[in-house]
Amino acid sequence: MSILVIAETRNGELKKASLSAVTCAKILAEKTGLNYNILTFEPSEKAKEELSQLGAEKVFVAKGEHLKNYTAENYAIAVSEIAKKVDAKYILATATTFGKDLLPRLVSKIPNSAMISEVIEVIDAETFKKLVYAGDIISTLKIKSEKKILSVRGTAFDKAGKVDKKSDVVEEEIKENYTRKRFITLEETKSERPELTEASIVVSVGRGIKDPENIKIVEELADVLGAAIGASRAVVDAGWLPNDFQVGQTGKTVAPQLYIAIGISGAIQHVAGMKDSKVIVAINKDPEAPIFQIADIGLVADLFQVVPELTQKLKKLKQESAG
């Protein structure tokens, strides 16, 4: 019996978000006395090296021409084969869009299994916490199926670090190919800035910015801080920023050291995705905006005046501290 963690790669690189699921697996391993294995797809040599240093019993790499591009259908087949091999009692992955798409598909492939989504805390071997109602309520759930599938909320668990012992990396050829779905393309959002879910500072922009032309005001602030840019749904719906910039209940969950919300009202669906940030700053001209209820530092002001001023003053401060 063991635990199986699925690690996500993108263009061969290990997604750092997956390291949260590894931490959750370690906690479970301690509570159950089980070992954990890692399974990944299409890793670069560097990713293999990184994965072999996470204290896993073994690192499995599923191989097959049909696994070059992700589909939930084919990856679920591969995961269920490896899960059988290692007699996995738990299967974990971080709740990125990859984990959210793939994990529930496993339920039908693995007899006597069920799933809990977006676990934020492990209570015991069969009891876990998750958020419901856009984060208004915490639910404690008990899962009694013999095999337990868990997606893990990335911001709720630290990223697993390196250990001294090295795990063996084992390749497994997967034959079965599901042909009724075909991957066609992935149009990747290109950005010079840090990735939203991994950045230590996020500058987020809301409808208060009024016009896509004005977004550069926020970009300039982000550049001084080396921050990632996030957005409310209103901005993304308007097509002012790409979909994958959305923070919230249905977008990304972030918990950076510093989150600056600019022209964002603070609807619960937005707050659901950022309220675990260490320091929250809100800039909004409406003193009644709900965002101020959760902000550590609030500035009631017109963003068009104060954001450029903030950028200038921080630039100066940065130069001084460098010089």
Added chain:
Amino acid sequence: MKILVPVKRTQDPYVKVRLKPDGSGIDTSNIKYAINTFDEIAVEEALRKKEEFGGEVVVVSVGTQEWTEQIRVALAMGADRGILVDTGGKYIDHVILAKVLAKIIEEEKPDLVIMGKQAIDDDANQVGQILAGLLDWPQATFAYKVEVNLQDRKAKVIREVDGGLETVEVDLPAIITADLRLNQPRYASLPGIMRARQKPLKTIKIEELGVDLTPYVTIEKLETPPPRKAGVKVKDVDELIEKLKEKKALPF
């Protein structure tokens, strides 16, 4: 083309949900109910495909008699027929729900199932994927755009994923789950509401479907997360920077 849309009754997304004072459950006294936001989008998408190709849109809910209210809204939007699988208020988990929907689908044999990606009460994001697995149908989750080619029995779906937009092609029948930007749902018109009263709405008792109703996942406890401590308001940018320094929140 026959399209089936599973629809959940959930709270209105703009109300704050609270626990009963004794913590024994959700305080439902002030809750307004609606069709789950994502399911409304799924209904709209199904109606658009029906307008394009002809056929039928069937709405299915697994809940209590009160849920007919939301089924009627979907019928008023333009769906043709409703099915309520009556749980009699019995608790069911996601696996049971998917098995129940699979039974209905085996019976109805739709060409396509369009549903929400997530219910905004339990925020699970599971049922579509479990269902697709049970039926061994292809799944296209988090749909941003759906193009059906009925002649070749295929659909091209653009999906919202973390890194950007992914395009996949699925053979029909398939399960598609709707993301927020798939479309802007229509309102039910007054004639639509009138017509909805005449449309067929069938009730099936959940026990009649022969699905084991013993849940794997149960709710042990609900609680309110600890509130964030109230912060401070600053008067200007200089004070903001001072506070950021104090909290060591700046990278320089």
